Amino acid sequence: MSTVESPTEIDTLEPPASETNADSEGQGNEEIREFIERDYQYGFVSDLDQEILPKGLNEDVVRFISAKKDEPEWLLEWRLNAFRHFMTMTEPHWQNVSFPKIDYQDISYWAGPKKKGPAPKSLDEIDPKTREMFDKLGISLAEQERLSGVAVDAIVDSVSVATTFKTKLAEAGVVFCSFSEAVRTHPELVRQYLGTVVPPRDNFFAALNSAVFSDGSFVFVPEGVRCPMELSTYFRMNAAETGQFERTLIIAEKGATVSYLEGCTAPMRDENQLHAAVVELIALDDANIKYSTVQNWYPGDENGVGGIYNFVTKRGKCAGHRSKISWTQVETGSAITWKYPSVVLQGDDSVGEFYSVAVTTHYQQADTGTKMVHIGKNTSSTIVSKGISAGKAQQTYRGQVKMMRSATGSRNHTQCDSLLIGSDCGAHTFPYIEVKNDSSEVEHEASTSKISDDQLFYCRQRGMNEEDATSMIVNGFCRDVFDELPMEFAVEAQALMRVSLEGSVG
Amino acid sequence: MSLSPATIVESLDGHSSVSSRNGGNVSDSGRERYLEWLGANGLPTRHDEAWKYSPLKDLLARPLDRIASDDDGLAVDPSAIEAALGSINSVESEIRIVLVDGVYREDLSDDAEADGLTIGSVGTTAIDLTETSSDPSSAVRSRVDGFEMLNRGLGSAGVVVVAGDGRAVERPVHVVHLWSGSSDALLVQPHINIHVGVNAQLSVIESFVAAGSTFTNALTTVVIEADGMLRHYKLQSQATGSVHLSHVAVTQRRGSSLEAGAFMFGSSIGRNSIDVIAEGDRTSTDLFGLYLPRGSQHIDNVVTVEHAGHHGSSSQIYKGVIDDHARGSFSGHIIVDHGTVGTDAHQSNKSLLLDPVAQSDSRPWLEIFADDVSCTHGSAIGQLDPESMFYLRSRGIPLDDARAILVGGFINEVVDKVRSESIRHHVMRLVKDQVRSRFTAELGGEL
Numbered sequence: 001m002s003t004v005e006s007p008t009e010i011d012t013l014e015p016p017a018s019e020t021n022a023d024s025e026g027q028g029n030e031e032i033r034e035f036i037e038r039d040y041q042y043g044f045v046s047d048l049d050q051e052i053l054p055k056g057l058n059e060d061v062v063r064f065i066s067a068k069k070d071e072p073e074w075l076l077e078w079r080l081n082a083f084r085h086f087m088t089m090t091e092p093h094w095q096n097v098s099f100p101k102i103d104y105q106d107i108s109y110w111a112g113p114k115k116k117g118p119a120p121k122s123l124d125e126i127d128p129k130t131r132e133m134f135d136k137l138g139i140s141l142a143e144q145e146r147l148s149g150v151a152v153d154a155i156v157d158s159v160s161v162a163t164t165f166k167t168k169l170a171e172a173g174v175v176f177c178s179f180s181e182a183v184r185t186h187p188e189l190v191r192q193y194l195g196t197v198v199p200p201r202d203n204f205f206a207a208l209n210s211a212v213f214s215d216g217s218f219v220f221v222p223e224g225v226r227c228p229m230e231l232s233t234y235f236r237m238n239a240a241e242t243g244q245f246e247r248t249l250i251i252a253e254k255g256a257t258v259s260y261l262e263g264c265t266a267p268m269r270d271e272n273q274l275h276a277a278v279v280e281l282i283a284l285d286d287a288n289i290k291y292s293t294v295q296n297w298y299p300g301d302e303n304g305v306g307g308i309y310n311f312v313t314k315r316g317k318c319a320g321h322r323s324k325i326s327w328t329q330v331e332t333g334s335a336i337t338w339k340y341p342s343v344v345l346q347g348d349d350s351v352g353e354f355y356s357v358a359v360t361t362h363y364q365q366a367d368t369g370t371k372m373v374h375i376g377k378n379t380s381s382t383i384v385s386k387g388i389s390a391g392k393a394q395q396t397y398r399g400q401v402k403m404m405r406s407a408t409g410s411r412n413h414t415q416c417d418s419l420l421i422g423s424d425c426g427a428h429t430f431p432y433i434e435v436k437n438d439s440s441e442v443e444h445e446a447s448t449s450k451i452s453d454d455q456l457f458y459c460r461q462r463g464m465n466e467e468d469a470t471s472m473i474v475n476g477f478c479r480d481v482f483d484e485l486p487m488e489f490a491v492e493a494q495a496l497m498r499v500s501l502e503g504s505v506g
Numbered sequence: 507m508s509l510s511p512a513t514i515v516e517s518l519d520g521h522s523s524v525s526s527r528n529g530g531n532v533s534d535s536g537r538e539r540y541l542e543w544l545g546a547n548g549l550p551t552r553h554d555e556a557w558k559y560s561p562l563k564d565l566l567a568r569p570l571d572r573i574a575s576d577d578d579g580l581a582v583d584p585s586a587i588e589a590a591l592g593s594i595n596s597v598e599s600e601i602r603i604v605l606v607d608g609v610y611r612e613d614l615s616d617d618a619e620a621d622g623l624t625i626g627s628v629g630t631t632a633i634d635l636t637e638t639s640s641d642p643s644s645a646v647r648s649r650v651d652g653f654e655m656l657n658r659g660l661g662s663a664g665v666v667v668v669a670g671d672g673r674a675v676e677r678p679v680h681v682v683h684l685w686s687g688s689s690d691a692l693l694v695q696p697h698i699n700i701h702v703g704v705n706a707q708l709s710v711i712e713s714f715v716a717a718g719s720t721f722t723n724a725l726t727t728v729v730i731e732a733d734g735m736l737r738h739y740k741l742q743s744q745a746t747g748s749v750h751l752s753h754v755a756v757t758q759r760r761g762s763s764l765e766a767g768a769f770m771f772g773s774s775i776g777r778n779s780i781d782v783i784a785e786g787d788r789t790s791t792d793l794f795g796l797y798l799p800r801g802s803q804h805i806d807n808v809v810t811v812e813h814a815g816h817h818g819s820s821s822q823i824y825k826g827v828i829d830d831h832a833r834g835s836f837s838g839h840i841i842v843d844h845g846t847v848g849t850d851a852h853q854s855n856k857s858l859l860l861d862p863v864a865q866s867d868s869r870p871w872l873e874i875f876a877d878d879v880s881c882t883h884g885s886a887i888g889q890l891d892p893e894s895m896f897y898l899r900s901r902g903i904p905l906d907d908a909r910a911i912l913v914g915g916f917i918n919e920v921v922d923k924v925r926s927e928s929i930r931h932h933v934m935r936l937v938k939d940q941v942r943s944r945f946t947a948e949l950g951g952e953l
Contacts, residue, residue: 420877433868435887438859444885450877
């Protein structure tokens with residue numbers, strides 16, 4: 001996070017000298033309060049020249065988006081079908097979050113940076129302002145390309161503006177490009193797999209996304225290939241009052257292995273922004289997909305005004321035998337997070353994993369968890385969910401484990417723990433466990449508590465101040481999940497946690 | 507028009523007609539209120555989370571001849587139910603209360619005045635009910651559903667059991683629910699209203715032993731005053747083909763304690779639900795249950811504990827043994843209210859699946875709005891441990907016996923929760939009968 005240049009950072013990261021030395025109990029509370037009231041550090045608006053469609057949603061908008069992207073007829077039809085079905089659906093209300101009613105006609109469904117001349121062929125040709133924005137976010141493309149060895153497919157709002165390391169990936173046969181490019185270059189693959197994991201009619205937001213999705217990422221790893229590098233995409237929302245509808249499709253053929261990283265920050269806004277993405281993962285025989293997310297969108301201010309609505313459908317299908325899909329997420333942002341990265345374990349001996357750390361503060365709300373649907377024989381899944389709730393935040397873990405009759409000899413182990421900081425927050429656990437055969441074993445365990453006084457006392461009496469002690473305990477609480485993150489993200493996740501929690505609570 | 511729970515509620519638009527059909531049960535204004543609620547909200551649908559695992563479609567469409575009225579129950583000749591009465595195992599030194607078709611029969615019940623108990627049906631006795639009926643037990647809670655309101659609105663007048671302040675009633679009260687068998691498809695809706703006074707102690711056993719395919723929609727409302735203690739056990743062994751819905755709504759005052767166990771053996775569709783509001787400080791709530799569905803039985807357990815006071819403690823232990831193509835479900839819910847401190851709540855659900863097509867569902871839920879809590883829950887679904895089986899078989903124990911031994915060990919944890927020795931014996935006897943009929947083998951453990 002040291003590369004982040006934000007005017008608010010200096011104010012919030014350097015407490016007055018008197019505070020740093022104090023370690024009284026009152027000081028601890030003070031720090032907790034300070035953390036709870038911490039401002040979002042990444043709120044800045046880049047002044048890009050935007051092309052925005054007027055607000056509203058109708059068939060013409062769908063046609064406009066499709067035409068704008070030179071899409072083939074079948075994809076337009078696919079979008080229109082989704083749109084027509086969307087119009088018959090009603091917004092779901094079973095979730096444990098509350099928000100003012102969204103007017104879907106009051107959203108602009110297309111925004112992209114205006115192209116200045118032909119598409120850039122190298123980083124040098126990119127709009128200097130765009131590059132400046134990435135620098136602020138700490139993902140200088142040039143630096144990324146030279147130093148990190150991570151290919152970055154950077155998205156500003158809806159259009160993918162730069163892709164790096166393409167050559168290296170192409171040598172391995174890996175296709176990693178923006179979704180609209182994939183539609184042009186690999187239409188047969190897109191057509192074969194699009195909507196097979198999350199059908200357009202799956203749910204309200206999936207239908208909306210299917211109708212108006214703007215862009216996203218596409219990954220195809222051919223048979224037997226181990227992707228030579230970690231793939232990463234930065235989603236970034238920039239235009240005010242613009243819903244963002246990303247579509248990600250990752251296909252790992254037989255024996256392929258890929259690790260995909262997704263990280264998000266977004267600028268400060270007063271107006272709520274809707275984000276309804278769809279992510280589909282498909283793993284064929286012996287394939288292995290690891291999908292990691294660090295999400296730090298604008299959570300709204302300390303009064304709960306503004307912030308991103310993060311309503312995402314993420315689902316993976318272990319279609320082949322012995323395949324494996326692993327979700328890892330660190331969620332610290334968004335006013336409302338509402339998503340359940342799921343795995344359908346269709347192939348025999350397939351493996352699903354879900355590791356999650358969610359942090360909610362101020363008035364943030366999160367209803368997140370996972371679904372593990374066991375269909376194949378001897379499938380196994382692991383769920384580890386850690387929730388930290390502070391301030392007036394409400395956090396819910398909602399998870400479903402389903403053992404179908406055919407899923408003989410399957411296993412699931414679920415552990416979900418919640419940590420409460422402050423008496424006004426809430427932590428809720430809603431597991432659903434359904435077993436339809438007698439050879440599967442399912443275990444679920446969960447606990448909810450505040451940081452134990454005993455643990456704090458133990459650390460304090462060994463000379464640690466309350467800040468360090470709390471920090472250490474929270475870090476230990478999340479360890480199981482952080483250990484699952486790829487190296488690049490582990491660093492970022494810890495930095496995020498430091499910003500959200502450790503710097504202030506402890 | 508054929509009668510079913512769904513059509514009954516549909517007909518509530520002009521509920522005067524229901525009132526006349528039901529022998530004037532709808533007389534007091536309280537019932538009007540419940541029927542209004544029912545008319546407005548209807549019966550549960552599959553969108554109601556608490557009914558997610560209940561076979562609602564079957565329940566709502568279940569054909570009924572009529573709703574049992576108070577007159578029906580009172581008119582039944584004792585000789586007609588003699589056999590049923592004789593077949594009931596007594597609990598040692600019990601005070602028996604007999605209900606026929608959901609209606610209190612004073613003539614068949616024991617007198618309990620010497621024990622400090624007041625028992626009587628609502629309206630016919632001199633019990634001052636202003637406190638018990640106007641207060642929480644009859645108030646409409648936030649968590650009510652259509653079936654509870656159906657009972658309150660159209661059920662029997664009910665029987666009231668009051669343990670006066672400071673009375674430690676030693677003899678257990680045994681409520682026996684009997685059916686006259688006058689009609690197979692009768693909607694029977696008993697209502698037991700239990701009031702445990704300040705510093706009083708009481709044990710209540712409810713036995714449901716219907717033969718025939720009745721539809722029971724029972725309600726038990728309980729108020730435990732400060733420092734009072736209630737032990738409540740539900741023993742359900744209704745005949746195959748019957749439907750059993752029973753709801754227990756408890757309000758706990760300061761320092762009170764509750765021990766409530768539910769043993770669900772019989773009925774084709776069974777739903778055991780309990781909703782405890784621990785509104786006072788330092789309450790103790792100990793809930794447990796056992797369900798042994800087999801054949802095509804479907805047994806559902808819905809357990810809610812809300813901690814509204816400080817320093818409350820609660821535990822839930824529910825175990826299921828599910829055989830054949832039966833289905834057993836558990837939905838546990840712990841709620842810790844905002845502003846409370848020191849809550850200690852635990853929840854556990856374990857099921858054994860004994861057949862490839864048996865089905866088990868588990869929803870151990872926590873909903874916590876305060877930070878000074880220690881809450882845990884656990885759920886495990888599995889089968890008999892093959893290594894334990896091998897151990898027993900290798901010592902020459904036949905398959906059925908080995909299974910019975912392991913299942914017995916699994917079950918005993920719940921039976922042992924029954925603290926009163928005489929009642930535990932009574933429960934153990936029922937459990938042993940169940941296990942014996944299943945494995946044709948003796949169950950280990952004390953009797």
